Amino acid sequence: MTHPILILAVGNESRGDDALAPLLLRRLAEQVADGRVELLEEFQLQVEHVVDLAGRSAILFIDADVSCEAPFHFSAIGAAHDHSYTSHAMTPFALLHAYRQVYGADAPSCFLLRIRGHDFELGSGLSDAAAVNLEQATAKVREWLGDVAKTGWQAEASDA
Amino acid sequence: MSFELETAEHPENLRRVAIDPVSRVEGHGKVTLLLDDDNQVHQVRLHIVEFRGFEKFIQGRPYWEVPVMVQRLCGICPVSHHLAASKALDMIVGANRVTPTADKNRRLMHYGQILQSHALHFFHLSSPDLLFGFDSEAARRNIVAVAAAYPEIAKKGVLLRKYGQEVIRHTAGKRIHGTGSVPGGVNKSLSREERDLLLQDAYQMVVWSREAVHLVRKLFEQHLTMYNAFGRFQAHTMSLVRADGALDLYDGGLRVRGMDGDILFDHYDYRHYWDLIVEDTKPWSYMKFPYLRDLGPEQGWYRVGPLTRVANCDFIPTPLADMERREFLAFDAGRAAGATLGFHWARMIEMLHAAESIKDLLHDDDIMGSDLVVSGERSGRGVGVIEAPRGTLIHHYRVDENDLVIRANLIVSTTHNNQAMNEAIRQVARQYLNGREVTEGLLNHIEVAIRAFDPCLSCATHALGKMPLTVELHDSSGGIVSTLSRSGDGVFC
Numbered sequence: 173m174t175h176p177i178l179i180l181a182v183g184n185e186s187r188g189d190d191a192l193a194p195l196l197l198r199r200l201a202e203q204v205a206d207g208r209v210e211l212l213e214e215f216q217l218q219v220e221h222v223v224d225l226a227g228r229s230a231i232l233f234i235d236a237d238v239s240c241e242a243p244f245h246f247s248a249i250g251a252a253h254d255h256s257y258t259s260h261a262m263t264p265f266a267l268l269h270a271y272r273q274v275y276g277a278d279a280p281s282c283f284l285l286r287i288r289g290h291d292f293e294l295g296s297g298l299s300d301a302a303a304v305n306l307e308q309a310t311a312k313v314r315e316w317l318g319d320v321a322k323t324g325w326q327a328e329a330s331d332a
Numbered sequence: 333m334s335f336e337l338e339t340a341e342h343p344e345n346l347r348r349v350a351i352d353p354v355s356r357v358e359g360h361g362k363v364t365l366l367l368d369d370d371n372q373v374h375q376v377r378l379h380i381v382e383f384r385g386f387e388k389f390i391q392g393r394p395y396w397e398v399p400v401m402v403q404r405l406c407g408i409c410p411v412s413h414h415l416a417a418s419k420a421l422d423m424i425v426g427a428n429r430v431t432p433t434a435d436k437n438r439r440l441m442h443y444g445q446i447l448q449s450h451a452l453h454f455f456h457l458s459s460p461d462l463l464f465g466f467d468s469e470a471a472r473r474n475i476v477a478v479a480a481a482y483p484e485i486a487k488k489g490v491l492l493r494k495y496g497q498e499v500i501r502h503t504a505g506k507r508i509h510g511t512g513s514v515p516g517g518v519n520k521s522l523s524r525e526e527r528d529l530l531l532q533d534a535y536q537m538v539v540w541s542r543e544a545v546h547l548v549r550k551l552f553e554q555h556l557t558m559y560n561a562f563g564r565f566q567a568h569t570m571s572l573v574r575a576d577g578a579l580d581l582y583d584g585g586l587r588v589r590g591m592d593g594d595i596l597f598d599h600y601d602y603r604h605y606w607d608l609i610v611e612d613t614k615p616w617s618y619m620k621f622p623y624l625r626d627l628g629p630e631q632g633w634y635r636v637g638p639l640t641r642v643a644n645c646d647f648i649p650t651p652l653a654d655m656e657r658r659e660f661l662a663f664d665a666g667r668a669a670g671a672t673l674g675f676h677w678a679r680m681i682e683m684l685h686a687a688e689s690i691k692d693l694l695h696d697d698d699i700m701g702s703d704l705v706v707s708g709e710r711s712g713r714g715v716g717v718i719e720a721p722r723g724t725l726i727h728h729y730r731v732d733e734n735d736l737v738i739r740a741n742l743i744v745s746t747t748h749n750n751q752a753m754n755e756a757i758r759q760v761a762r763q764y765l766n767g768r769e770v771t772e773g774l775l776n777h778i779e780v781a782i783r784a785f786d787p788c789l790s791c792a793t794h795a796l797g798k799m800p801l802t803v804e805l806h807d808s809s810g811g812i813v814s815t816l817s818r819s820g821d822g823v824f825c
Contacts, residue, residue, distance in 0.1 A: 184404050186389070186401065186404035187404070212507070213507070213508060213509075214507065214508060215410070215508055218452060218493070219452070219455075219490050220448075220490050220497060222490060223491070223494045270486075270490075273483060273486060274486065274487050294386070294389055294405075
């Protein structure tokens with residue numbers, strides 16, 4: 173059965189602060205071992221990820237960000253035709269737009285957590301500033317999971 | 333040594349147009365054009381502006397970690413690095429021949445990678461240009477617009493890629509950071525349940541892949557003159573072929589053909605690739621320029637990738653793909669097989685071959701065997717070569733007595749194609765830009781030529797807010813005349 177909640181972390185842990193999302197995911201592993209939350213890690217978002225979004229109650233994208241304010245920015249997001257063809261990677265907004273085109277319906281409720289990163293060099297570890305941001309972002313996700321537990325994940329996942 | 337249009341004689345008198353970075357290309361690339369006041373093109377260069385330092389990243393690591401960690405070099409083709417590294421390390425552990433179960437599971441993983449990568453490239457990155465036109469409205473040239481105008485094509489693209497990813501997941505053990513291939517073999521084989529699950533959709537993937545081949549053929553038929561001429565140039569070609577001359581994307585010897593189609597080298601033992609290939613450098617790009625040692629830097633550059641492989645082999649060992657190959661080579665008296673846009677047709681033929689091969693391997697009981705790893709006499713040097721989605725990929729390692737990597741050399745497909753891509757964009761600049769006012773649509777023609785190669789400039793860092801595009805137009809005194817910028821989320825300003 174499809175887990176009702178999906179947390180999709182995007183990043184490459186050998187690229188300095190690009191590891192923020194995968195590291196956060198690992199911290200959650202024990203907390204979500206009850207079959208209601210699926211944790212997925214990817215290098216970058218691609219169009220086939222619309223298949224992973226189907227049948228969920230709520231979805232959280234997590235990614236490192238070089239433009240948001242520290243420590244993080246959290247928001248509900250929707251589909252947007254943002255032309256994110258600037259690389260092989262899609263933005264969450266464009267992915268939701270592609271979902272609508274592929275399935276003919278809006279994607280489930282989606283949220284985006286952008287964690288401020290600073291150094292993205294190949295082979296670098298997590299920067300000190302990013303480590304601080306990671307702590308606060310992890311607390312935010314735990315809080316979000318608590319909120320969703322009260323309201324959202326009792327809903328059964330459906331087949332898209 | 334310089335090629336035509338590589339270096340202008342008097343750059344100080346010319347205005348500069350930069351496409352920075354090139355869009356829908358993995359990593360950071362930049363194209364610069366030098367134009368005179370009559371918009372005549374004097375210089376065109378594809379620059380790679382990011383130093384990657386992969387080899388240093390690997391040095392000092394225990395060799396058994398390498399197949400896993402090299403996957404982090406690239407978010408687009410991690411499996412290719414995983415397998416090329418594993419093949420190189422087979423030599424280190426003395427595994428001259430891995431078991432049938434290991435060989436077939438690695439091949440299955442590789443075909444999954446080819447299927448998903450080619451589907452991504454065609455449906456996501458290139459079909460917007462091909463379906464809407466190279467100078468169509470920029471806002472339409474993306475997969476979302478394809479999904480709106482051609483929903484069935486877009487949906488098949490999504491599901492083909494998803495299927496390839498599922499093949500990878502079951503053979504590598506995980507969606508990313510897979511550990512399936514190890515020095516000397518594999519650490520898991522496919523279970524019966526996994527085999528049956530993948531078989532459910534295997535035939536559908538063959539059907540859809542063949543439809544994709546026919547879609548590209550139809551596009552060629554509709555725009556025959558332009559498709560054949562666009563960015564056309566002659567090049568030597570290089571790819572792996574099997575001992576009997578068949579297309580083999582996983583193993584074999586190197587075959588090099590000259591510009592006239594004659595075979596210059598055949599079944600060359602890649603374990604001594606340095607006797608065949610030399611890597612040159614240029615001051616304006618971080619990416620090296622390989623050439624054939626016997627022919628020298630001016631004459632010895634070559635092209636790799638799907639177009640090369642499909643034309644270079646004697647046949648494809650799966651029936652539908654071979655039938656499509658024959659039709660491709662015969663089409664318009666063979667001219668499509670030498671066209672830069674022929675890359676797309678050849679890429680879809682390879683995707684069909686991958687789908688057929690996956691289906692065949694899933695019917696082979698060796699895929700579920702238990703004889704996974706072999707070893708033999710330890711060696712200090714290993715070379716692994718595979719045909720990755722974009723072309724020939726070379727991994728070369730030296731390992732010391734403490735099992736640590738002391739030297740690594742990687743020649744990726746995009747590096748092999750460095751000079752060829754520069755030739756293609758110079759040809760496009762001559763054909764479309766000379767004497768004309770520069771527009772975004774015309775600049776996209778340059779990018780279409782680059783994207784035909786599907787270059788992976790490989791950064792795998794994609795954090796939100798990065799990857800802007802800025803086009804600057806300078807006058808002959810160096811002043812900026814106009815600027816067009818696109819932010820990481822695609823907004824123009």
